Amino acid sequence: MASITIEAITKTFGAVPVLHDIDLSIGDGEFVVLVGPSGCGKSTLLRMIAGLEDITAGEIRIDDRRINEVAPKDRDIAMVFQSYALYPHMTVADNMSYSLKLRKTAREKIAEAVGAAAGKLGLDPLLARRPKALSGGQRQRVAMGRAIVRHPKAFLFDEPLSNLDARLREQMRAEIKRLHKSIGATSVYVTHDQIEAMTLADRIVAMHGGIIQQVGNPLDLYDRPANLFVAGFIGSPAMNFVEGHCRAGVIETTDGSKVAIPEGIHLTEGQAVTIGIRPEHVRIVAGSEAGSYTARVDLVEPTGFGTIVHVRLLGQDLKIYTLERGVAVVGQPLHIALDSTRLHLFDRETTNRIG
Amino acid sequence: MTRKRLVLTVLHRLAVLAYVAFALFPLFWLLKVSVTPTSLLYTEGIRLWPSRASLEHYEFVLTHSSFPTFFLNSTIVSASTAVIVTIVSSLAGYAMSRFVFRGKYWIVALLLLTQMFPLVMLIAPMFKMLSPLGLTNSLTGLVIVYVAFNVPFATFLMQSFFDGIPKDLEDAAMIDGATRFTAFRQIILPLTLPGIAATLGFVFTAAWSELLFALMLISGEKATTFPVGLLSFVSKFSVDFGQMMAAGVLALIPACLFFLLIQRYLVQGLTAGAVKG
Numbered sequence: 072m073a074s075i076t077i078e079a080i081t082k083t084f085g086a087v088p089v090l091h092d093i094d095l096s097i098g099d100g101e102f103v104v105l106v107g108p109s110g111c112g113k114s115t116l117l118r119m120i121a122g123l124e125d126i127t128a129g130e131i132r133i134d135d136r137r138i139n140e141v142a143p144k145d146r147d148i149a150m151v152f153q154s155y156a157l158y159p160h161m162t163v164a165d166n167m168s169y170s171l172k173l174r175k176t177a178r179e180k181i182a183e184a185v186g187a188a189a190g191k192l193g194l195d196p197l198l199a200r201r202p203k204a205l206s207g208g209q210r211q212r213v214a215m216g217r218a219i220v221r222h223p224k225a226f227l228f229d230e231p232l233s234n235l236d237a238r239l240r241e242q243m244r245a246e247i248k249r250l251h252k253s254i255g256a257t258s259v260y261v262t263h264d265q266i267e268a269m270t271l272a273d274r275i276v277a278m279h280g281g282i283i284q285q286v287g288n289p290l291d292l293y294d295r296p297a298n299l300f301v302a303g304f305i306g307s308p309a310m311n312f313v314e315g316h317c318r319a320g321v322i323e324t325t326d327g328s329k330v331a332i333p334e335g336i337h338l339t340e341g342q343a344v345t346i347g348i349r350p351e352h353v354r355i356v357a358g359s360e361a362g363s364y365t366a367r368v369d370l371v372e373p374t375g376f377g378t379i380v381h382v383r384l385l386g387q388d389l390k391i392y393t394l395e396r397g398v399a400v401v402g403q404p405l406h407i408a409l410d411s412t413r414l415h416l417f418d419r420e421t422t423n424r425i426g
Numbered sequence: 427m428t429r430k431r432l433v434l435t436v437l438h439r440l441a442v443l444a445y446v447a448f449a450l451f452p453l454f455w456l457l458k459v460s461v462t463p464t465s466l467l468y469t470e471g472i473r474l475w476p477s478r479a480s481l482e483h484y485e486f487v488l489t490h491s492s493f494p495t496f497f498l499n500s501t502i503v504s505a506s507t508a509v510i511v512t513i514v515s516s517l518a519g520y521a522m523s524r525f526v527f528r529g530k531y532w533i534v535a536l537l538l539l540t541q542m543f544p545l546v547m548l549i550a551p552m553f554k555m556l557s558p559l560g561l562t563n564s565l566t567g568l569v570i571v572y573v574a575f576n577v578p579f580a581t582f583l584m585q586s587f588f589d590g591i592p593k594d595l596e597d598a599a600m601i602d603g604a605t606r607f608t609a610f611r612q613i614i615l616p617l618t619l620p621g622i623a624a625t626l627g628f629v630f631t632a633a634w635s636e637l638l639f640a641l642m643l644i645s646g647e648k649a650t651t652f653p654v655g656l657l658s659f660v661s662k663f664s665v666d667f668g669q670m671m672a673a674g675v676l677a678l679i680p681a682c683l684f685f686l687l688i689q690r691y692l693v694q695g696l697t698a699g700a701v702k703g
Contacts, residue, residue, distance in 0.1 A: 142605070143601050144602070144605060146601075149601065149602075150597075152594045152597070156598040158595065169602050173602060173604055217598075
């Protein structure tokens with residue numbers, strides 16, 4: 072187990088900057104998820120921790136030991152790849168024991184460790200097989216087994232579930248979380264899937280354009296996104312954004328509607344803002360009430376548990392997520408109320424959160 | 427529909443069969459002439475098999491000519507060339523496939539450039555270079571020349587095989603505790619066996635049948651290789667076809683054996699299951 076400290080890390084590929092001045096410290100036993108759209112630099116950062124990419128500037132430490140110049144094999148970390156990267160010419164047992172053999176571990180110890188890991192992951196009946204005789208989910212499990220068999224200082228996961236189908240992904244997600252609970256190893260997990268990030272992480276690091284946008288526990292990011300990027304990235308269906316200006320104590324949207332400024336927030340006259348409201352925080356009300364709006368239903372998407380209703384409001388295609396069935400009919404008007412305590416306000420110039 | 431498909435299948439098989447017959451016929455003719463006694467060679471006209479077959483040409487070639495020496499020379503030269511080229515080109519091909527380094531572009535360009543000259547152009551300068559070093563008329567000299575000419579192509583060949591192996595595998599091995607060279611040796615090389623076998627086979631046959639340089643650089647019988655030796659059956663006034671063909675059949679044997687040995691590695695599919703495919 073170990074802590075990982077990342078200090079002022081910068082990475083450029085040739086002349087192309089990929090990461091800008093990244094600072095992050097990961098505590099002992101913590102499960103940190105790096106999340107962001109593809110090309111945001113999250114995988115590069117992970118590969119730099121692993122030692123597979125050079126560090127252009129800055130320093131990475133594991134347990135206060137600078138590892139910039141340390142070869143991957145001497146960093147004592149394990150990594151699970153998106154492609155699994157199983158050695159095709161070796162059996163499952165050999166795949167799992169390869170790292171221990173390289174360390175010249177005694178044969179009995181290897182057998183013991185492989186047995187324990189295989190038991191934990193339900194791989195016992197597969198130990199003599201080659202990777203090509205395994206299903207995707209089984210390969211994924213072997214890749215995990217290869218990582219846990221050697222009790223490394225830290226686990227790195229590079230989008231390990233992206234190649235699985237939805238059902239299996241959900242199952243493996245829970246299994247990874249359970250595994251982390253039982254092993255308690257420091258883990259860094261890269262994904263572009265915000266649901267994976269929300270469900271797995273002790274702390275989420277949201278990245279975009281090679282810059283850390285926000286670090287915090289999952290609910291922090293959901294409840295108080297630091298900027299427009301995080302607000303739009305975390306949460307599904309995604310947050311609604313409505314543009315407007317501050318005029319005479321209210322926010323006037325592009326279509327001329329007025330939205331009350333939430334309490335405790337001070338805007339200057341004429342300031343350009345973006346209002347963010349999550350689809351699940353838009354309420355459908357029975358009749359017209361004070362501060363409610365009326366809109367025509369554009370589209371209804373039932374998801375089973377809830378329903379996503381699209382309406383045309385405030386000059387936007389606004390999404391509403393409701394658990395009530397049958398309240399929205401395409402073409403019919405709908406009464407809607409915005410809960411002002413649930414509104415997020417962002418400065419349109421800086422894209423940062425206001426208040 | 428099924429009837430049409432049946433007809434198409436039959437036609438397809440026939441076409442393949444015809445092609446195979448076309449390709450193998452010269453080999454059959456080689457064998458046929460080699461067992462035809464000299465007395466019958468010109469008297470029987472064209473027939474598929476002589477009325478009397480004999481091994482007299484084989485006997486002569488093996489006991490009364492220098493062919494065993496030529497054979498040995500060719501085997502030494504071809505095997506050494508194949509092994510050296512394969513080692514060098516697999517290392518070079520790996521570097522080309524995996525690393526970004528200064529001058530890579532120029533090295534690739536140079537490698538390509540060497541493949542563009544007609545060999546005849548290079549014989550004189552080659553001779554000039556090897557002669558003062560005492561490398562003409564020697565098998566070592568031939569090996570050096572063959573290695574030089576085969577490495578560029580073999581490097582490209584090996585590079586394409588390495589390109590087909592996912593980079594994640596070495597990354598995984600290095601994180602598992604291997605140095606880059608250990609990862610290359612224990613993970614990548616075993617997966618490249620088909621490529622290595624192909625390269626070995628290709629270079630071996632190229633060296634085995636090379637005539638031009640062997641002819642120009644070697645003058646004594648001691649270092650003569652088999653293709654040059656074959657020419658000794660052509661004299662000013664006659665060609666001894668029977669003996670020449672017998673020698674030719676014998677020359678096929680090592681190449682056939684070699685491919686028999688490596689053929690199981692030539693079969694692809696070893697990398698299946700490495701990564702999600």
